[in-house]
Amino acid sequence: MDEPVRIDCQNVEVWYGSKQALHGISIRIPSNRVTALIGPSGCGKSTFLRCLNRMNDLVPGARTRGSILLDGEDILSPATDVVDLRRRVGMVFQRWNPFPKSVFDNVAYGPRIHGIRDKARLAEIVEDALRKASLWDEVKDRLRSSALELSGGQQQRLCIARALAVEPEVLLMDEPASALDPISTARLEDLIGELKERYTIVIVTHNMQQAARVSDYTGFFYMGRLVEYDRTQTIFTSPAQEQTEAYITGRFG
Amino acid sequence: MRAKRVWSALGRSWLVLSTVLVVAVLVLFLVHIARQGWQVMGWEFLTDRPRRGMTQGGIFPAIAGTALVSLLTVVFSLPLGVGAAIYLTEYAPDNRATRWIRLAIRNLSGVPSIVYGLFGVVLFVDLLGLGTSLLSAGLTLGLLTLPWIITASEEALKSVPRAYRDGALALGATRWQAVRTVVLPPALPGILTGAILGLSRAAGETAPILFTGVAFFLPFAPTSLSDQFMALPYHLYILSTQHHSLEKVRPIAYGTALVLVGLVFTLNLTAFAVRSRMRRRLETAR
Structure with missing residues (x-):
C-alpha cells in the first residue's frame, strides 16, 4: 500500500467459545480514506469491525489473538486503556441508538464523561459536532427536545455527531444505512465522503453499490476469512479472486 | 355453530x-x-396515645412506630438491594454461581415472614446485641424486603435496551459511567415502584417485628434506634385477640385497621403515580 497506514492488522483471530469466527485477518487500513468491508451475513465483517475498538471484549467467551496496531501501538495488548481506545476509535451502530435524552445531551454525552464541564465549551463542541455531521441546520432550534423525536436518518446522523464530539481519529460504521430510506441513505453517503477528510473511516455494509459509491478500499470477507482486499475500483472491476467476483456479481450471498 | x-x-x-x-x-x-x-376516626385518634387500658384515646405511637420502622427498612434495603441488582445484571459473569445466587434470591422472597422474624432475633437482637429495638426490627424488615427489591430492580435494569450500554461504552464510558448515566435513569421508575410496593407489604407485617422490637404498649413514639416501638399491625392484633375486653375496643381495632389500610393504599398509589409520572417524562424524552 502506497498510502499512510492508520491501522495495521496482523493475523487477527477471534473465537466465540470454541467456535472460530475470524481466521488470520491481515489488513492495512489507510489514513483518511473510507475502507468498506463487504461479504454475506455471518462472514465476520462486523466481528472484525468490533475488534478495532475492542467491543468484542463485552461478548462473554470472546477471545482475540494477533496484533492490531493503531498508529504503531498494539491495541490488543492487555495494557491498552480500552476506555481511551474507544474515545479514539468511535463507532456508529447499525440500529441508531440515541439515548433517551435531549439532542444536546446526546452530543454532549461523550465530552461530559471525559470530564468537560464548562457550559460554553460544551455548547461549542456540540455545535461543531452537529455541523460536521451536517445536522446542525435541522436541529439548531430544537437542541432541548428529545433526540427520539427526530427522524431515523436524523437520529443516525445524531449518533455520528455524538461519536465525533469526542474527537476520534477513526470512525467505525456497522451497516449505518441498512435501516434508512433511500433519501436518508444518500445524505449519509454524502456525509461519509465529507468526513474522510478528517477521519479514517471503516464501514461494514452488505450493500455492494454503497461500498462502490463511498469507499476507496474494499475488503471482501467470506466464512471468517479476508478473501481479497484492494482498491475499491479494482475489486469491482477486476477482482483477483473468483469468489470475490462471484459475490459482487450477485452469484451468491 | x-x-x-x-x-x-x-x-x-x-x-x-x-x-x-x-x-x-x-x-x-x-x-x-x-x-x-x-366511628373513632378524628384528629385525636391520630395524635393521642392509647388511654385507659387502650379502651380510649388514640393510636399515635403505633402510627409513628410503623412510619419510623418503615423508613429504616427503606434506608437499609434500597441501597443494598439496588446495588446487588446492578452487580448481578451489569457486572456478574453469566455462570453457574450467578444463576444459583439469583435462584436463591427468588426463593428467599417466598420464605414466610415469621422465619425472618426468628432470624432477626438470632442475628440482630442476640448475636449483634442490638436488643429488641427499632433498629433490630428495621433491619429484619429490611432483610424481608431485599429479595423483592432486588428482583424488581433486576427486571427494571434488564428492560433497558442493550444499545444504550453499547452506545455509552463505545464513546469511552467506563462501565460505571454507563450504568449511572444511561442504564439507571430509564430503570428508576421500575426500581422505585418495586421498592414502594415492597415497603407497603413490609409496613403491614407483624411476624418479623414480633420478637425483634415491637411493644405491646408504649405511651410515646420511639425517640432513639434502641427504643422499642408500637406498630399498627401488631396493635391491631392485640386489640382483636389479646385485649381483656375485646368488645369494648372493637371500634378502636377497626380504626387501626382503617389507618393501616389507608397507609398501604397511599403507598401503592404513590408507587403507581411515580411509575406513570416518570414513564411520561421518559416518553417525552423519547
Whole structure:
C-alpha cells in the first residue's frame, strides 16, 4: 500500500467459545480514506469491525489473538486503556441508538464523561459536532427536545455527531444505512465522503453499490476469512479472486 | 355453530362473574372497615396515645412506630438491594454461581415472614446485641424486603435496551459511567415502584417485628434506634385477640385497621403515580 497506514492488522483471530469466527485477518487500513468491508451475513465483517475498538471484549467467551496496531501501538495488548481506545476509535451502530435524552445531551454525552464541564465549551463542541455531521441546520432550534423525536436518518446522523464530539481519529460504521430510506441513505453517503477528510473511516455494509459509491478500499470477507482486499475500483472491476467476483456479481450471498 | 356460541357465552359469563365477585368482596371489605373505623376516626385518634387500658384515646405511637420502622427498612434495603441488582445484571459473569445466587434470591422472597422474624432475633437482637429495638426490627424488615427489591430492580435494569450500554461504552464510558448515566435513569421508575410496593407489604407485617422490637404498649413514639416501638399491625392484633375486653375496643381495632389500610393504599398509589409520572417524562424524552 502506497498510502499512510492508520491501522495495521496482523493475523487477527477471534473465537466465540470454541467456535472460530475470524481466521488470520491481515489488513492495512489507510489514513483518511473510507475502507468498506463487504461479504454475506455471518462472514465476520462486523466481528472484525468490533475488534478495532475492542467491543468484542463485552461478548462473554470472546477471545482475540494477533496484533492490531493503531498508529504503531498494539491495541490488543492487555495494557491498552480500552476506555481511551474507544474515545479514539468511535463507532456508529447499525440500529441508531440515541439515548433517551435531549439532542444536546446526546452530543454532549461523550465530552461530559471525559470530564468537560464548562457550559460554553460544551455548547461549542456540540455545535461543531452537529455541523460536521451536517445536522446542525435541522436541529439548531430544537437542541432541548428529545433526540427520539427526530427522524431515523436524523437520529443516525445524531449518533455520528455524538461519536465525533469526542474527537476520534477513526470512525467505525456497522451497516449505518441498512435501516434508512433511500433519501436518508444518500445524505449519509454524502456525509461519509465529507468526513474522510478528517477521519479514517471503516464501514461494514452488505450493500455492494454503497461500498462502490463511498469507499476507496474494499475488503471482501467470506466464512471468517479476508478473501481479497484492494482498491475499491479494482475489486469491482477486476477482482483477483473468483469468489470475490462471484459475490459482487450477485452469484451468491 | 350453535354449540360454539353457547360456549362463548358461557366462557364470557364465567369471566364477568369472577370479576364481579372479586370486586364485590373487596368493596364490601373496604366499606365495612371504613364504616366501623370511621366511628373513632378524628384528629385525636391520630395524635393521642392509647388511654385507659387502650379502651380510649388514640393510636399515635403505633402510627409513628410503623412510619419510623418503615423508613429504616427503606434506608437499609434500597441501597443494598439496588446495588446487588446492578452487580448481578451489569457486572456478574453469566455462570453457574450467578444463576444459583439469583435462584436463591427468588426463593428467599417466598420464605414466610415469621422465619425472618426468628432470624432477626438470632442475628440482630442476640448475636449483634442490638436488643429488641427499632433498629433490630428495621433491619429484619429490611432483610424481608431485599429479595423483592432486588428482583424488581433486576427486571427494571434488564428492560433497558442493550444499545444504550453499547452506545455509552463505545464513546469511552467506563462501565460505571454507563450504568449511572444511561442504564439507571430509564430503570428508576421500575426500581422505585418495586421498592414502594415492597415497603407497603413490609409496613403491614407483624411476624418479623414480633420478637425483634415491637411493644405491646408504649405511651410515646420511639425517640432513639434502641427504643422499642408500637406498630399498627401488631396493635391491631392485640386489640382483636389479646385485649381483656375485646368488645369494648372493637371500634378502636377497626380504626387501626382503617389507618393501616389507608397507609398501604397511599403507598401503592404513590408507587403507581411515580411509575406513570416518570414513564411520561421518559416518553417525552423519547
